[in-house]
Amino acid sequence: MPQAITLMVQGTTSDAGKSTLVAGLARLLARRGVRVAPFKPQNMALNSAVTADGGEIGRAQALQALAAGVAPHTDFNPVLLKPSTDIGAQVVIHGKVAANLSARDYHAYKPTAMKAVMQSWDRLTSAYDCVLVEGAGSPAEINLRDRDIANMGFAEAADVPVILVADIDRGGVFAHLVGTLELLSPSEQARVKGFVINRFRGDIGLLQSGLDWLEERTGRPVLGVLPYLHGLFLDAEDALGDACVDKGEARLRVAAPVYPRISNHTDLDALRLHPQVDFRWIGPGQAIPPTDLIVLPGSKSVQADLAWLRAQGWEAAIKRHLRYGGKVAGICGGFQMLGASLADPHGLEGAPSTVPGLGLLDMETVLEAEKQLENRSGNLCLPGGAAVAGYEIHMGVSRGAALDRPALRFDDGRADGALSADGQILGTYLHGLFDAPEALSALLAWAGAGEVETVDLAARREADLDRLADSVAVSLDLSTVLPKAWLA
Numbered sequence: 001m002p003q004a005i006t007l008m009v010q011g012t013t014s015d016a017g018k019s020t021l022v023a024g025l026a027r028l029l030a031r032r033g034v035r036v037a038p039f040k041p042q043n044m045a046l047n048s049a050v051t052a053d054g055g056e057i058g059r060a061q062a063l064q065a066l067a068a069g070v071a072p073h074t075d076f077n078p079v080l081l082k083p084s085t086d087i088g089a090q091v092v093i094h095g096k097v098a099a100n101l102s103a104r105d106y107h108a109y110k111p112t113a114m115k116a117v118m119q120s121w122d123r124l125t126s127a128y129d130c131v132l133v134e135g136a137g138s139p140a141e142i143n144l145r146d147r148d149i150a151n152m153g154f155a156e157a158a159d160v161p162v163i164l165v166a167d168i169d170r171g172g173v174f175a176h177l178v179g180t181l182e183l184l185s186p187s188e189q190a191r192v193k194g195f196v197i198n199r200f201r202g203d204i205g206l207l208q209s210g211l212d213w214l215e216e217r218t219g220r221p222v223l224g225v226l227p228y229l230h231g232l233f234l235d236a237e238d239a240l241g242d243a244c245v246d247k248g249e250a251r252l253r254v255a256a257p258v259y260p261r262i263s264n265h266t267d268l269d270a271l272r273l274h275p276q277v278d279f280r281w282i283g284p285g286q287a288i289p290p291t292d293l294i295v296l297p298g299s300k301s302v303q304a305d306l307a308w309l310r311a312q313g314w315e316a317a318i319k320r321h322l323r324y325g326g327k328v329a330g331i332c333g334g335f336q337m338l339g340a341s342l343a344d345p346h347g348l349e350g351a352p353s354t355v356p357g358l359g360l361l362d363m364e365t366v367l368e369a370e371k372q373l374e375n376r377s378g379n380l381c382l383p384g385g386a387a388v389a390g391y392e393i394h395m396g397v398s399r400g401a402a403l404d405r406p407a408l409r410f411d412d413g414r415a416d417g418a419l420s421a422d423g424q425i426l427g428t429y430l431h432g433l434f435d436a437p438e439a440l441s442a443l444l445a446w447a448g449a450g451e452v453e454t455v456d457l458a459a460r461r462e463a464d465l466d467r468l469a470d471s472v473a474v475s476l477d478l479s480t481v482l483p484k485a486w487l488a
Contacts, residue, residue, distance in 0.1 A: 013138055302396070
């Protein structure tokens with residue numbers, strides 16, 4: 001059976017532009033009729049998505065699947081690491097939780113993980129015309145070279161060509177590219193077919209002498225320079241997004257805490273991007289501002305993040321906020337924090353323990369071993385209702401009288417979440433709560449904004465993917481690494 005044409009994008013650093021370049025290439029090739037799939041052998045991220053086959057993958061690969069016009073699948077990201085502490089993570093293999101391991105134990109586990117990677121790789125290269133592979137971090141991390149499955153270790157095993165991307169906006173782009181290349185082994189260096197410089201702004205003529213030097217110094221071509229695309233909105237792989245818009249006259253003030261193990265913070269993208277919402281992330285040590293709506297996002301370590309929340313003064317601030325008539329919304333882990341207690345009897349997120357919640361909803365949550373993974377759609381239980389769609393990713397099960405007043409009902413009739421009797425507090429397990437235009441408008445009205453502009457997050461995402469693909473087509477010459485017929 002014919003095998004797919006493949007290309008691996010590696011970066012000189014995290015956030016160099018690997019995910020962005022793969023997404024842009026996927027959209028470009030899909031528009032030209034190529035059956036293309038994204039692939040990231042190993043991802044470490046707390047932003048994830050539920051796949052069509054009922055598993056969990058990194059959110060960046062779900063975005064790349066959207067760019068490619070295919071349904072997200074667990075083969076696109078066979079190994080997902082979800083950090084629970086600074087030295088430990090939940091290990092997700094082919095979409096399902098396989099283990100909770102320390103960094104040292106995971107290093108010993110890598111040969112097992114590599115088998116899963118190659119199984120997915122074999123399936124994808126048999127099913128698609130092209131597979132675009134994304135590396136992780138940098139291939140030049142010397143301490144991670146042994147048993148590497150994310151960068152050159154995979155490239156060598158699968159025998160794939162590599163291009164290196166670096167972010168010039170950070171500074172030091174030539175040192176990043178030359179230094180990364182120098183730290184690779186001779187066989188790995190031979191795989192590098194060229195360089196891409198990302199996020200350039202200014203006069204390209206002033207950069208040319210540096211590009212000429214780089215090509216002469218390394219013997220490899222610069223395949224192109226991608227411009228800085230202002231206001232580009234794409235789902236963040238893990239880091240908090242920095243996209244912003246001119247807010248004009250904001251009608252609603254929204255604040256959300258940045259816990260140490262915040263997860264799926266892309267749930268709040270629609271709020272960040274809404275032109276009439278003054279949205280602020282509040283980090284450690286920052287003052288909690290007066291606001292209309294406080295949103296508690298998801299968490300990978302709910303008990304630990306709740307303790308952090310208390311230490312930062314959020315518990316008193318939330319209760320004061322409610323006394324003055326403000327609104328509070330909790331999503332997944334943030335919803336669990338609103339209850340009377342949080343129990344982890346099996347030690348899934350740390351030592352077995354039970355801790356008091358914020359006590360704002362009459363319910364208790366117990367973490368159970370089986371993770372709930374489901375794509376969902378339904379309607380909000382707010383005046384007038386509104387269609388809502390998203391996904392569940394959680395290990396907690398909540399029970400209590402608060403759930404008798406659900407926040408929404410799914411299409412299958414099942415109730416989810418809670419809406420307090422006074423209407424001030426809303427909690428749900430549904431990620432993507434604010435994404436649908438009707439749901440966003442209804443929730444902003446509930447929070448006190450009144451009538452607002454309609455914002456369609458999905459349409460914005462699609463437009464920016466097309467914008468990115470157009471930029472890739474104009475800025476890069478990839479004819480040495482991909483068929484010219486695909487790029488014409």
